[in-house]
Amino acid sequence: MYRPVDESIVRRLTEIAGPKAVFSDKETLDIYSRDETLGLSHRPEIVAKPATSKEILEIVHLADLENIPLTPRGKGTGLSGGAIPVCGGIVLSCERMEKILDIDHENLMVITEPGIITGELQKAVESESLFYPPDPASLASCSVGGNVAEGAGGSRAVKYGTTKDYVNGLEVVLPSGEMTSTGGKVVKDVTGYNLTQLITGSEGTMAVVTQIILRLIPLPKLRKDFLIPYRSIDQATQTVSEIIRNRIVPTAIEFMERNSFELAESFTKHKLAFRDAAAHLLITLDGNYEEVLEEQQSQIGEICEKNGAFDTLIANTSTARERMWEGRKCLFEAANHFGSMYKSLDVVVPRSFIPTLIKKINEISEKYMIKAMSFGHAGDGNVHVLLFKGELSDEEWERRIDQTQRDLYRETINLGGKITAEHGIGLLRKPFLSMNLDPYQIELLKRLKKAFDPKNILNPGKIFDLP
Ligand SMILES: Cc1cc2nc3c(=O)[nH]c(=O)nc-3n(C[C@H](O)[C@H](O)[C@H](O)COP(=O)(O)OP(=O)(O)OC[C@H]3O[C@@H](n4cnc5c(N)ncnc54)[C@H](O)[C@@H]3O)c2cc1C
Numbered sequence: 001m002y003r004p005v006d007e008s009i010v011r012r013l014t015e016i017a018g019p020k021a022v023f024s025d026k027e028t029l030d031i032y033s034r035d036e037t038l039g040l041s042h043r044p045e046i047v048a049k050p051a052t053s054k055e056i057l058e059i060v061h062l063a064d065l066e067n068i069p070l071t072p073r074g075k076g077t078g079l080s081g082g083a084i085p086v087c088g089g090i091v092l093s094c095e096r097m098e099k100i101l102d103i104d105h106e107n108l109m110v111i112t113e114p115g116i117i118t119g120e121l122q123k124a125v126e127s128e129s130l131f132y133p134p135d136p137a138s139l140a141s142c143s144v145g146g147n148v149a150e151g152a153g154g155s156r157a158v159k160y161g162t163t164k165d166y167v168n169g170l171e172v173v174l175p176s177g178e179m180t181s182t183g184g185k186v187v188k189d190v191t192g193y194n195l196t197q198l199i200t201g202s203e204g205t206m207a208v209v210t211q212i213i214l215r216l217i218p219l220p221k222l223r224k225d226f227l228i229p230y231r232s233i234d235q236a237t238q239t240v241s242e243i244i245r246n247r248i249v250p251t252a253i254e255f256m257e258r259n260s261f262e263l264a265e266s267f268t269k270h271k272l273a274f275r276d277a278a279a280h281l282l283i284t285l286d287g288n289y290e291e292v293l294e295e296q297q298s299q300i301g302e303i304c305e306k307n308g309a310f311d312t313l314i315a316n317t318s319t320a321r322e323r324m325w326e327g328r329k330c331l332f333e334a335a336n337h338f339g340s341m342y343k344s345l346d347v348v349v350p351r352s353f354i355p356t357l358i359k360k361i362n363e364i365s366e367k368y369m370i371k372a373m374s375f376g377h378a379g380d381g382n383v384h385v386l387l388f389k390g391e392l393s394d395e396e397w398e399r400r401i402d403q404t405q406r407d408l409y410r411e412t413i414n415l416g417g418k419i420t421a422e423h424g425i426g427l428l429r430k431p432f433l434s435m436n437l438d439p440y441q442i443e444l445l446k447r448l449k450k451a452f453d454p455k456n457i458l459n460p461g462k463i464f465d466l467p
Helices: 007-017 026-031 053-066 118-126 144-150 195-199 233-245 258-268 290-306 318-329 331-337 351-368 394-414 430-436 439-452
Strands: 046-048 070-073 090-093 100-104 109-112 167-173 179-183 208-215 222-230 252-257 279-287 313-315 342-348 371-377 382-388
Touching (some): 053 090, 233 279, 258 318, 258 371, 318 331, 351 382, 430 439
Parallel strands (some): 070 090
Antiparallel strands (some): 100 109, 109 208, 167 179, 342 382, 371 382
């Protein structure tokens, strides 16, 4: 189907990006054959690391002309296999494109290249009293381009929304080798279809993002974080529902079951307070007025107490805050570190159904006798579930895991939910897409993909199977 990468293609890529930006050695190809998705890999034929939009344009043009598959890549932290080049070809890494081009105080926007690490962009705008709220737990290592491509979320979605709510404009290279810009610095824009939002979350299958305009907001002056332990998961999830019902919208409400914080403890070697707890909530409040925060804090405190919380631990300094959150943020890394085989789910339900969803997860885990660990963004309805192979034989695991996932997805969908909230379909969730979207929608999505990429050279094999 596709042309293999031969000497003449290597020569052309080297002419475009320079000899130090093109790699075909085994070690590099191995690194770029994976992302953070467990158990999936495929080697590219070559890796190119362009430094400018113009170089990207020329590389995509070459891939189009010669019919070579091309997989864009940010920092490779994806959790659905999106950056794995399943058809070989070229991996186009944006990691060298990490400049912030403009922080615009008058329009409250930042223009950036895609390869910048999300946490670095946040620090840069915060040093100018501006705020870019999306905060995936991987923010110290993922790129803004990867966040745009995945529509990444994070814990602050409860109050501030996700990446898509901040993408105001894009410069992109289309698979046909043309460059165009969508949106801009304008606050309002209904000029034609909203291509900015169509490309955001398209998992690198519609266009290569070469520049991004992000909306900023003023940096809140105050922040408080709380760790709240509970005797039962039910008490913790009921608290979440009650907080929202009481019209309090914290910045973040995260939860961890006991087996999650035990895993975090073994990884970080830091003991959590209240080790007897069955679940913990982590709550963040932010704002500009101490009285408002205090009022919210006391309302939340009452709700927590009423629902059986042991206590409330408060972090007021950045060091205490980091310590409080490190357990929650390290969980994927910790699961990978201990080498256990698992499948990771990223389901989302309307947030009022969080208690029901957690019950269903535990029932299904018992039914199939597969150990489940749940944690995540309770405040926005998004739960990450790790299903562990444990001592099961390979055959037994294969037999049970598909059914376990299907049951879990069915329950999620029955509650009005979706099979992925922030990690994307990629390779991992392709087999389950038709459970969540009807055939008409899937057909429409495929037609959109074809309109952008008629030769299917851009990140082929993702979201949909190869034709
Ligand atoms: C420990 C850990 C915690 C995480 N926590 C969260 C979380 O809280 N919330 C969340 O949403 N995700 C989370 N993730 C998943 C991951 O970090 C995000 O999906 C992130 O957006 C990926 O960014 P990246 O730069 O690593 O992209 P990559 O993994 O390199 O690529 C991801 C996708 O984006 C495409 N892509 C990358 N750059 C471009 C570009 N310039 N143009 C077009 N397409 C492009 C790729 O083709 C691929 O499909 C976590 C991952 C880990 C390992």
